[in-house]
Amino acid sequence: xxxxxxxxxxxxxxxxxxxxxxxxxxxxxxxxxxxxxxxxxxxxxxxxxxxxxxxxxxxxxxxxxxxxxxxxxxxxxxxxxxxxxxxxxxxxxxxxxxxxxxxxxxxxxxxxxxx
Amino acid sequence: xxxxxxxxxxxxxxxxxxxxxxxxxxxxxxxxxxxxxxxxxxxxxxxxxxxxxxxxxxxxxxxxxxxxxxxxxxxxxxxxxxxxxxxxxxxxxxxxxxxxxxxxxxxxxxxxxxxx
Numbered sequence: 001x002x003x004x005x006x007x008x009x010x011x012x013x014x015x016x017x018x019x020x021x022x023x024x025x026x027x028x029x030x031x032x033x034x035x036x037x038x039x040x041x042x043x044x045x046x047x048x049x050x051x052x053x054x055x056x057x058x059x060x061x062x063x064x065x066x067x068x069x070x071x072x073x074x075x076x077x078x079x080x081x082x083x084x085x086x087x088x089x090x091x092x093x094x095x096x097x098x099x100x101x102x103x104x105x106x107x108x109x110x111x112x113x114x115x
Numbered sequence: 116x117x118x119x120x121x122x123x124x125x126x127x128x129x130x131x132x133x134x135x136x137x138x139x140x141x142x143x144x145x146x147x148x149x150x151x152x153x154x155x156x157x158x159x160x161x162x163x164x165x166x167x168x169x170x171x172x173x174x175x176x177x178x179x180x181x182x183x184x185x186x187x188x189x190x191x192x193x194x195x196x197x198x199x200x201x202x203x204x205x206x207x208x209x210x211x212x213x214x215x216x217x218x219x220x221x222x223x224x225x226x227x228x229x230x231x
Contacts, residue, residue, distance in 0.1 A: 035219075042119075042206050042221030043160070056218065089158060104210075104219060106152070106160035 004107035012113045020078045021110045025094030032075050033093040082114045117142045119209050121222035136192045136225045138207030146212035149190045154204045197229045
């Protein structure tokens, strides 16, 4: 399978615990994105990387959230001291930057439930 | 400010009917990109189409067609002869060139239910 893969697909955690999600993009893609989606809403942009550089962060990304892409390949999204409001699906996506814009491909998402 | 509006929250049709999903966008950029994605119950967002702002040609792909009209800032999506497998939530999205195409702004989605 050469699509965007995310792990774990589902995570249930107690409030206050830390969680980490991993994303493996499509291999030749130099851009990687994180989005968050709550029930009944469209995905909301969190952050994106070009290679290993984090180029933009949304205001939605509080200090408890941190994303890394250390070698320009896979990425991790960590949420510290989780709160019930963090319950959502976290979507990773990737694209190849080129002339004329780029097509962004999404993974299947990681569902987080904070209890 | 950039914004995408999908006014239809839910649509229900009977199989073989044609259905059009509306999308209206707002942007101040002259160069931008429009997308449609399908999200089945499994959750994955499936890419359907990308259009840039300089290409107003309508596109047809099998039973799917898209009508892009800059004059009305709309990018509507039509499914011809709908099938039960088309049941999903469909999202329209916008990215602006000034963001280097790096951020998608999504509408709230239209949930399509196709009944047999």
